Structure formats: C-alpha cells, structure tokens
Amino acid sequence: MMVLRILFPLLVALIQSLVIAALTDQQDFDALQSLKKLWENVPPNWEGADPCGNGWDGIECINSRVVSIKLLSINLTGQLSSDIQELSELETLDLSYNKDLTGSLPTTIGNMTKLSNLFLVGCGFSGPIPSSIGSLQELVFLSLNSNRFSGSIPPSIGLLSKLFWLDLADNKLSGTIPVSEGTTTGLDKLVHTKHFHFRKNQLSGEIPSQLFNSDMTLKHLLLENNLLTGNIPSTLGLVQTLEIVRLDKNSLNGSVPPNLNNLTSVLELYLANNKLTGPLPNLTGMNLLYYVDLSNNSFAASYVPAWFLTLEKLTSLIMEDTRIQGPLPVSLFSLIQLQKVVLRNNKINGTLTIGSSYSNRLQLIDLRNNTIDHFRPSTERAGQNVQIILAGNPICVEGGTETETETYCSIPQPTNDSYSTPPENCTPSSCSPDQISSPTCKCAHPYTGIIIFRTPFFSNLRDKSFFASLQKELILTFKFNNLPVDSVSLSNPTNDLDDYPVLNLQVFPSGQNYFNRTGISGIGFVLSNQTFKPYFFIGENYGYLDLATGSSKSSSSGIIIGAAAGGSVLFLLLLTAGIYAFRQKRRAEVAAKKNDPFGSWDPKTNSGGVPQLKGARCFSFEELKKYTNNFSEVNDVGSGGYGKVYRGTLSNGQLVAVKRARQGSRQGGLEFKTEIELLSRVHHKNVVSLVGFCFEQGEQMLVYEYIANGTLKDSLSGRSGIRLDWMRRLRIALGAARGLQYLHDLADPPVIHRDVKSTNILLDERLNAKVADFGLSKLMGEPERGHVTTQVKGTMGYLDPEYYMTQQLTEKSDVYGFGVLLHELLTARSPIEKGKYIVREVKLAMDKTKEMYNLQQILDPIIASSMAARSLEKFVDLALKCVEESGVDRPTMSEVAKGIENIMELAGLNPNAESASTSASYEGEKKGSENPYTNESLFDYSGAYPPSSAHD
Structure with missing residues (x-):
C-alpha cells in the first residue's frame, strides 16, 4: 500500500504530462469523443487522448487539428452528432457505404466552414437536407446520393460558388427545382458546377427556364426518373458545355426546343418516356x-x-x-x-x-x-x-x-449472359470457404460492392473488351493512389429494376489476405470521389477488419514488453495502470452485458439461436413506453392474435408502429426472430422498413415505419374508405410486384415471403404498396436456390397447391399467392368466399371470345366501367399465368412486374410515374379504422396450418 501511495501521484503526473504533450487540439478531441459515443463499430484503436499523435484510423491531422475523417464500409452504426461542428478545421468528411448511419443531418454542419468534400454515399440518412449547408462556402464535392433524404432541395445550395459536383440522386426529394427569386438564391447561381445529379427522386413541377444560362459550365444534367412536367426550357440550349442530358422517365410535354442542337458537345441524349409532342x-x-x-x-x-x-x-x-x-x-x-x-x-x-x-x-x-x-x-x-x-x-x-x-x-428470349474476370494465366486456388481466389489466383478476403452505371452508354453487357478496359482502369486508379490492391474482379453483369446496368466488383488486397481500415477507406474514397466516372459505387460493409485488429494487438504487446524492460519504476506504474484498466474493462463488460439486447435470448426454446442483425435499432422498454405515452389507449391502432399495435413518435419526430406481443406469450418466438433478421437486411421502397425492436423485461416488440393507409384488404373491402380506381390498382400491383421481385432477385440472401396476401400489402400516404409481415419467410442460401423442403405454412386461399403437395417451397410459391392477389384486385372479393374459390369463379365466368372476357358481372363495380377492355384482358391473362398448377409454368416476379408495366402502358399510364401526392384524391367517407393494423395484425403468424418445428 505504501508503494501505491508513492506511485499514484507519479502516475497522475505522468498521465497529465502525456495529455499536455498530446498533439490533438482539445476541441477536436472532444468532438471525436462525441461521435464515438453515438457510433458503434468505430475502429478499435480509437483510444487515448491523442487521435493525431496515435494515428486513429480514418483520422488525418495537420498541426494538431483534424482535417479529414474517412470511415467507409466499416459498418458504422448510429447518427451524426451535432457536435461535429466543433471540428472547425475539417476539410473532408467521408462516411460513405455505412448503411446503418441513420437519422438526419444536424443543422450545425453548416458551421464547418472549412469543409470542401462531403461524401455520404449509400448511408441511411433521412429527413430534410438542412438549409445551413449553404454556409459551406468552400464546398467542392457534395455527394448525398443513395440515402433517404426527403423534402425539397435547399435553395441555399445556390450559394456554394465553388461547388463542382452536386449529387442528390436516389433519394426521396420532392418539390420543385429551386431557382433565384427576389432575395432568395437558387441552383441557377451554380455557374461553375459541372454536375447536377438528381435522378430517381420525386421532384415535380416544371424545369425552370431560369435554371440555365450561358455562363454555366455544366457537363452532366441527370433529371431522369422524377415527376417533372411542362416544357423543356429553350434556355437549355444556352449551356453549350453539356455532355450528358437525361430528362427521360418524367412527364414532360410540348415540343422539344429547336435550339437543342446548339448542344454540340453532348455525347448522350435521353428524352424517352415523356409526353413530348x-x-x-x-x-x-x-x-x-x-x-x-x-x-x-x-x-x-x-x-x-x-x-x-x-x-x-x-x-x-x-x-x-x-x-x-x-x-x-x-x-x-x-x-x-x-x-x-x-x-x-x-x-x-x-x-x-x-x-x-x-x-x-x-x-x-x-x-x-x-x-x-x-x-x-x-x-x-x-x-x-x-x-x-x-x-x-x-x-x-x-x-x-x-x-x-x-x-x-x-x-428472341432474353439470355442470362454471365461474365467473370478470368484468371491471369494461372490456376485458381482452392480456398477456404470464407476466402475467394483472386484473378492472380491468391486466396483473400476481397472488398465488395456494386457498380451502377448512370447511363447505358455501352450497348450490351457481353463485351469482354469493355470489362477488361474497366478492370485495367480501376487497377491503375488504385495504384496511382498508393492503395494496397493486388487485383480487381468484375462479374455478374445485369440490369437493376430501373434498367440501369449493374456490375459486381471485388477488390483483392496486396501483401496479405485482408484489408485494414485504412485500405478500405482509401479504396472507398477513390470510388466515391467521382469526378467524371459514368458510374457510381455502393460498397458493402467489410467483415474482416478484426484480422487487422489482431496484428495491432501484437504490436501493442511488443511495446509494453519493451517499456517494462526500461526500469522497475516504470514497470510498477504500468502495472498499476494495468490493474486500473482491467477493472475498467470488467466494469465495461458488465455494462455491455446488461445492455446486450439478446443476453437472455434462450436458443433452447423454439425461438432459435441469437438473431444476426444488420442495423436494426434496439429500443429499451422505457423508450417505447415513452414514445407511445405509456402504451395509451389513444395510441392503440389495432390488435391481432399476437398482441396490440401502438402508434408512437420517436424523439426525432418520426411516426412508428410498435407491435407489442402479449405478456408471457411464447407463440411466434421463431417468427419474431425471423422477421427481425430478415427486415434488418432488406431495404426497398416497396418493402416495409423495420426501425427497431425491443427484447427485454419479457417483452417482444417490433418497431416499424408507420404506414398511414392500412392494408390493401381494408381498401378493397371498403373499411378504409379509400376508393381504388383501375389506375390505382395497377400501380399497387406493380409496387407489390417490385417489392417481391427485390426479395427474390436482389436481397442477399434471397427471400421467399411465403405469405403473400392482401392483408400483407400496406398502403402509405401516397398509396404506394409495401410488402409486409415476414414472420413466415424463408432465406434462400446458394445451395437452396432450387427449392427448400419445409413444413407447409401460409394462408388458405393463397397457398400454392404444388407447395402443399410436395412441401417444396420455391419463389414460384410467392408468384401463386400474388396471382390470387391480382384476382382480388379485379373482384374485391376474398379468395374464399361462401365456399367459392375466386380463381375457379373467374375461370368459369370468362369467355375470351367476348369483350372484357365476359367478366363484367364478377368485376368490382368501382372499376368495371372505368377500365380499358384491352388492359383488363391482359391483366386477367397475367393473373391466370401466375396461378398455373405447376410452378415451372408460372412467370418469375421479374416477368410479372414487367407484364404489369406493359399493361399500364397499354392503359395509357406511365409505370415509372409516382403515385398521387396523398390518398385524399381517392378517399370517400372514412369507414372503420384508419390504420393498417386492425383485425388481421401483422403479428398473426398462425396462417392456415399449425406452426412448424424450430428447425423449419
């Protein structure tokens, strides 16, 4: 004890001297600590009081000030703290490809006046883009694409006079394109900006003529896939620096201005799928x-x-x-x-x-x-x-x-042209299951993602010379930036749901079989820092960073051993510090155990093993109690056999639906876990989003985005009071088809829903369809892509007879259920009504030799007099193909979605146009409940068959 009394003041003095000698500005250190508290999965070397001196991963400093943060594809989870404004010297912030970074951008970001590069590509940010962003006068690159930002484009962006790159594509932005008016600025002031990328939003109104002028140096104008109307302004012809013009997939009308051919530098011109005359x-x-x-x-x-x-x-x-x-x-x-x-x-x-x-x-x-x-x-x-x-x-x-x-x-039938970068004059290695053989035949853990081309500038995806050229370009780019890249592989050329060309990318490490965080951030930064590339990159989280962590631990051990040899006093000091650190670690472990949402998850029950999640937020019971006003009756918006559903408002103002299982209920434990795991992986505008969950104090609660207009069943039956005309039903069918197509073709791993029905299709405030309820769903790994044998579960009337007879579940089982759903859209009748099966009734009534197939008596009266006969007949043909007895005779969901698009075009509709601004246009007198969770709750997993075993 006497020794400790003597050493403790020395230890305190040593620590104080280290802090004083630290290189990092205290204000910057405090800001990083604030970020660290809000984020999970920060680099493990984010320890100590000197980020600059100790080389924290992703942090770059100049003269004790943090000037760059690059943390890409490392599975960061959390929100962006408003304290980031304290990093007053920050010039580059790149957090791209962290899909679980959510919430809104803090308005304080406008105080970071030195910021010149802001890259937040492929994250999960939402809410409006703060107008304070217009205060970032040094900003050159602004890439906020592939998030969930909503609201209008801030006019204040027009103040960014140094802006070179403006990319707001693939969000949910709405409203008009802002231009200067009176004392308000607009995008017309961005005369030095080379890139306007606004594709795949919900922008509406006319393209302002004031947006363009002869002083602009704009090169890329990408406005496709929005809701723009009106004429193409003649002022567009003034911007003679333009190289790519994409105005397709809008509702533009009128004549094309005759001075368009003044744009003599244009390489690609897209005016398709409008209403031009x-x-x-x-x-x-x-x-x-x-x-x-x-x-x-x-x-x-x-x-x-x-x-x-x-x-x-x-x-x-x-x-x-x-x-x-x-x-x-x-x-x-x-x-x-x-x-x-x-x-x-x-x-x-x-x-x-x-x-x-x-x-x-x-x-x-x-x-x-x-x-x-x-x-x-x-x-x-x-x-x-x-x-x-x-x-x-x-x-x-x-x-x-x-x-x-x-x-x-x-x-000709479409072919699935496959391609993969061939080995470079070597024999592929036989690698362990978690590694892949590179083009240079070395086993490694590659960094992966997808390249999405902004334009279909190459005519097909079979041109091997194109792939070889792109591969060479990527390798040279990585080498030029001194990145530890050995080789690059491109594979699986295809087109996404919006017909944009897509390629899989694998980047293999050099010198070792994994990348560290610095390497991943460097590669991601090069791919997100797009100056002239005709594509953009969406990276996956890199799951092998723990390998790099292990090596740093060995290095630390060596340092400790060397320091211990320096003298007995220093050794005692370090020993004391070690004891203190050990106790702190034990306390942290105890705290972490208390906070572990699955610490009490019992894999021996029918709930299965501990869930493997990707980004779902864990709420405490007290939080959800607060957000729902103590689960008050006022917020009770529905109930089912499993429990009740409450409307809640999160601290950021987001409306949610909290589904709360009955206390002590053990029914659906496996389904509860399945739904959490699955929904934390899937993200699509036509699939309901999981916000989070609660698993403590004996509670099982799921927190979803709040869907305002109930189930499709409610609207078809008249309970919601929403009147669905033929146009609206076609759009709902297309949205639901695209959601299922995503689950089958693009989710990783693929998903079979297994319970497609009208109560599991929800309608949001714009009456967009969202596929919901994944309690019965099955994940399809690669070995199972043909089928998976499982005990039959589902809902009578929608159940695939082939699945029922063979117990072999395939994607075509979902197609069958969707076919029944199409029959419901036609007739507004339940699948089985008074002992009659709707599919059989349609087949008995139809006569293809007569107009509208002689189905006038069986159609829902709301649509019987408003639909085009030809579009109805094509719709019936598609519905019947979906319910063929044999799965091989049914179309895929991709083919179903394409079929509905063709039907919409036949009916004079644009399949890519947005739904109504609200559901008000379709509402009659409200009847019954005004929420999507009544009667047949999303918690009702029982279906028509008894629950399967835990091994199902």
Whole structure:
C-alpha cells in the first residue's frame, strides 16, 4: 500500500504530462469523443487522448487539428452528432457505404466552414437536407446520393460558388427545382458546377427556364426518373458545355426546343418516356452524339430524318414508338461506330437493306412492329453475327421465305449472359470457404460492392473488351493512389429494376489476405470521389477488419514488453495502470452485458439461436413506453392474435408502429426472430422498413415505419374508405410486384415471403404498396436456390397447391399467392368466399371470345366501367399465368412486374410515374379504422396450418 501511495501521484503526473504533450487540439478531441459515443463499430484503436499523435484510423491531422475523417464500409452504426461542428478545421468528411448511419443531418454542419468534400454515399440518412449547408462556402464535392433524404432541395445550395459536383440522386426529394427569386438564391447561381445529379427522386413541377444560362459550365444534367412536367426550357440550349442530358422517365410535354442542337458537345441524349409532342427534334450538328433515346413520346409523324446519317460517332439509336415512317437508308448501317438500332413500333416500310459495308461493331437491328415487307440480307457477310428482329412486320405474316420466317420473325428470349474476370494465366486456388481466389489466383478476403452505371452508354453487357478496359482502369486508379490492391474482379453483369446496368466488383488486397481500415477507406474514397466516372459505387460493409485488429494487438504487446524492460519504476506504474484498466474493462463488460439486447435470448426454446442483425435499432422498454405515452389507449391502432399495435413518435419526430406481443406469450418466438433478421437486411421502397425492436423485461416488440393507409384488404373491402380506381390498382400491383421481385432477385440472401396476401400489402400516404409481415419467410442460401423442403405454412386461399403437395417451397410459391392477389384486385372479393374459390369463379365466368372476357358481372363495380377492355384482358391473362398448377409454368416476379408495366402502358399510364401526392384524391367517407393494423395484425403468424418445428 505504501508503494501505491508513492506511485499514484507519479502516475497522475505522468498521465497529465502525456495529455499536455498530446498533439490533438482539445476541441477536436472532444468532438471525436462525441461521435464515438453515438457510433458503434468505430475502429478499435480509437483510444487515448491523442487521435493525431496515435494515428486513429480514418483520422488525418495537420498541426494538431483534424482535417479529414474517412470511415467507409466499416459498418458504422448510429447518427451524426451535432457536435461535429466543433471540428472547425475539417476539410473532408467521408462516411460513405455505412448503411446503418441513420437519422438526419444536424443543422450545425453548416458551421464547418472549412469543409470542401462531403461524401455520404449509400448511408441511411433521412429527413430534410438542412438549409445551413449553404454556409459551406468552400464546398467542392457534395455527394448525398443513395440515402433517404426527403423534402425539397435547399435553395441555399445556390450559394456554394465553388461547388463542382452536386449529387442528390436516389433519394426521396420532392418539390420543385429551386431557382433565384427576389432575395432568395437558387441552383441557377451554380455557374461553375459541372454536375447536377438528381435522378430517381420525386421532384415535380416544371424545369425552370431560369435554371440555365450561358455562363454555366455544366457537363452532366441527370433529371431522369422524377415527376417533372411542362416544357423543356429553350434556355437549355444556352449551356453549350453539356455532355450528358437525361430528362427521360418524367412527364414532360410540348415540343422539344429547336435550339437543342446548339448542344454540340453532348455525347448522350435521353428524352424517352415523356409526353413530348410536336415535330421530331432535329439533331443536325450534334456530331459527338453516340447515344440517342427519344422513345415513347407523341411526336408528329415524320419520315426518317436526314440527321440519322450525320451522326458519325453514333453507337446506339433508340427511337421506339416515335411515329417514324418510310424506308431506312442503307447508309445508316455504315456508320462506323454503330452497335445498336432499335426502332420498334413505328411505320418503317419498304425493303430493309443493310448492304455489305455495315459497321463491324453492329450487333442489333430491332425493327419489330413496323411495315417492312421485304428483307435483303448481305450475302458477302452472311456469317457476321448481327441480330435482326422483324417480328410484327408484313414480311413475317405475308409469305416470307421459310428461312426469313425462322430467322428474323421470332422474338428472341432474353439470355442470362454471365461474365467473370478470368484468371491471369494461372490456376485458381482452392480456398477456404470464407476466402475467394483472386484473378492472380491468391486466396483473400476481397472488398465488395456494386457498380451502377448512370447511363447505358455501352450497348450490351457481353463485351469482354469493355470489362477488361474497366478492370485495367480501376487497377491503375488504385495504384496511382498508393492503395494496397493486388487485383480487381468484375462479374455478374445485369440490369437493376430501373434498367440501369449493374456490375459486381471485388477488390483483392496486396501483401496479405485482408484489408485494414485504412485500405478500405482509401479504396472507398477513390470510388466515391467521382469526378467524371459514368458510374457510381455502393460498397458493402467489410467483415474482416478484426484480422487487422489482431496484428495491432501484437504490436501493442511488443511495446509494453519493451517499456517494462526500461526500469522497475516504470514497470510498477504500468502495472498499476494495468490493474486500473482491467477493472475498467470488467466494469465495461458488465455494462455491455446488461445492455446486450439478446443476453437472455434462450436458443433452447423454439425461438432459435441469437438473431444476426444488420442495423436494426434496439429500443429499451422505457423508450417505447415513452414514445407511445405509456402504451395509451389513444395510441392503440389495432390488435391481432399476437398482441396490440401502438402508434408512437420517436424523439426525432418520426411516426412508428410498435407491435407489442402479449405478456408471457411464447407463440411466434421463431417468427419474431425471423422477421427481425430478415427486415434488418432488406431495404426497398416497396418493402416495409423495420426501425427497431425491443427484447427485454419479457417483452417482444417490433418497431416499424408507420404506414398511414392500412392494408390493401381494408381498401378493397371498403373499411378504409379509400376508393381504388383501375389506375390505382395497377400501380399497387406493380409496387407489390417490385417489392417481391427485390426479395427474390436482389436481397442477399434471397427471400421467399411465403405469405403473400392482401392483408400483407400496406398502403402509405401516397398509396404506394409495401410488402409486409415476414414472420413466415424463408432465406434462400446458394445451395437452396432450387427449392427448400419445409413444413407447409401460409394462408388458405393463397397457398400454392404444388407447395402443399410436395412441401417444396420455391419463389414460384410467392408468384401463386400474388396471382390470387391480382384476382382480388379485379373482384374485391376474398379468395374464399361462401365456399367459392375466386380463381375457379373467374375461370368459369370468362369467355375470351367476348369483350372484357365476359367478366363484367364478377368485376368490382368501382372499376368495371372505368377500365380499358384491352388492359383488363391482359391483366386477367397475367393473373391466370401466375396461378398455373405447376410452378415451372408460372412467370418469375421479374416477368410479372414487367407484364404489369406493359399493361399500364397499354392503359395509357406511365409505370415509372409516382403515385398521387396523398390518398385524399381517392378517399370517400372514412369507414372503420384508419390504420393498417386492425383485425388481421401483422403479428398473426398462425396462417392456415399449425406452426412448424424450430428447425423449419
């Protein structure tokens, strides 16, 4: 004790001297500590009082001040503290690809006046973009894409005079594009900004003419997939620096301004899928154009325009349904760069001649549904692999030769072209299950993610030379930035739900078989710091950082041993510090154990093993008690066999639905775990979002986003008071189909819902469909992709008969249930009503020789008089295909979604347009409950069959 009394003051003095000698500014240290408290999974070396001197991972300093934070793809979880404003010298903040960073951006971010690079790509931030961001006068890069930001674009962004890159794509932003008005600034002031990326939001109103002026140096204008209306402003033609213009998939109307061809630097032009009228635009003089898509507009009929032949750089000419007529000149196919010509659904006639001097790169000529009566192939180059499609032309129905009919008159089936970077003159290694053989045949843990191309600038995903070029470009970029990269692999080229080309990317480490945090952040920063790339990257969390942590521990041990040899006094000091640290660690472990939400989860019960979660927030019982006002009756919005559901308001103002199991109920323990695990993995606009859960004090509660307009069943039955017309039902069907398609094709691992029904389709405030209730769902690992044998569970009337007979569950079981759902949308009847099965009733009543298949008596009266007969017939055909007895005869959900899109287009609807602004337009007198959780609660997992074993 005497020794400790002597050493303790020395220890205190030593610690004080270390703090005084620390390199890091105290204000910056306090700010980092505030972030650390709000975040989980921070780097393990974030310890001590000197981030700059001790080299905290992801932190860069100059003269004791923190100037950069780069923490990418390391599974950070939590929110961004308002104390980040204290990092007053911060220049770069990059937290990209941490999907579980949520909440809103603090308004205090506007106080970080030195910030020049703000990258928050692929996170989970939501709420409005704070207007204070306009105070960041040094900002050059602003990338907030692929989050869940809502509200309008802050006009204050127009104050950022140094801004080079503005990317707000793939969010939920709404309202109009802000421009200057009076004393208010707008985006028209961004004359030095090169990139406006606003795709896939909910922006509405007209494109302001004031947005463009001749002083602008804008290169990329990406406004596709929004809700924009009105004319294309003629002022667009003033911005002669433009290289890519994407205005497609909106509702723009009127004539294309004639001065559009002033944009002589444009490489890619997309005006497709709008409501444009007037003459076909004249693109003469736009000599650099290599991709043109003007499809699906209402232009005036015109002969094949002369400007076709002037675009010497043209690779892809896409002009479906543009009312072009007359013969195609043979010289069109001689354009030296030409790869693809798609002129479907026009009135092109005469003889199709491609000659013998057509481009060596030509791959596709798609002229289906025109009036071509003869085809003259090239005899000199008969072996050239050019795909020609003439289905729907007179040549295919009026006596074409057998060879022509067989070769050109059939519609080719889509192929699943696969690609993977081949090994580099070596034999792939046989690696352990958790490692992958690289292109250089080394076993390693790669950093993975997906590359999404902003434009379909390359005509197909089978061009191996393209992949090789991109691979080489990536490797050179990593090497140039001194990153520890050995090789890069590209694989699985496909298109996402919005038809954007997608590639899987694997980056392999050099020197060892894993990356450390510095390497991951460096690679992620290079990929998120996009200056001219035609793609953007969404990275996955890197799950092997603990390997790097182990090596740092060994290094620390060496330091301690060396220090101990320095002298007995120092040894005693360190021993004392060690005892103190040990006690602190024990206290931390005890506290962590108390806070472990699954510390009492008993795997021996029917609830299965401890859940494996990705991002779901764990709420305490006291928190949910507070948010629901002590589970008051006022907030009771529904009940079911499992328990009650309460409306709650979180501290950030978000409305949630809290589903609370009955106290002591053990029913559905496995399903409770399944739903948490599954919903923490899936994120899609047509799948209900899990906010969090509570598992303490004997409680089992799930916290969901609050869905304002109840179940589809409520609206079809009239309980909600919402009137669903034919247009709305088609949009709901498409939304639900896209949600299931996501679960089948894009979720990792894939998911079979297993209980598709109208009570599990919820409608939000805009009547967008969201797939809900995953208590019965099954995850499909790679070995199980064909089917999984499991005890039958589901709901009578929706249950796949093949699954019931064989107990083999496949994605086609969901397709069957969806087919029954389509019958409900047609009839507003329950699947089984008074002993009659709706599918059988439709089949008995229908007569394909009569208009509307003779189904007028069985249709819901609300839609019977408002629908187009042809769209109804196609809808019935699709519904019946989905309920074929054999699963192999049913379409996939991808094919179902595409079928509904075609039906909507047939009915004159834009399948990519947003739903109504609210449900008010469809509401009658409110009836019954105004919430989605009445009667058949989302907690009702019982279905039509007894629960399965814990091993199901």
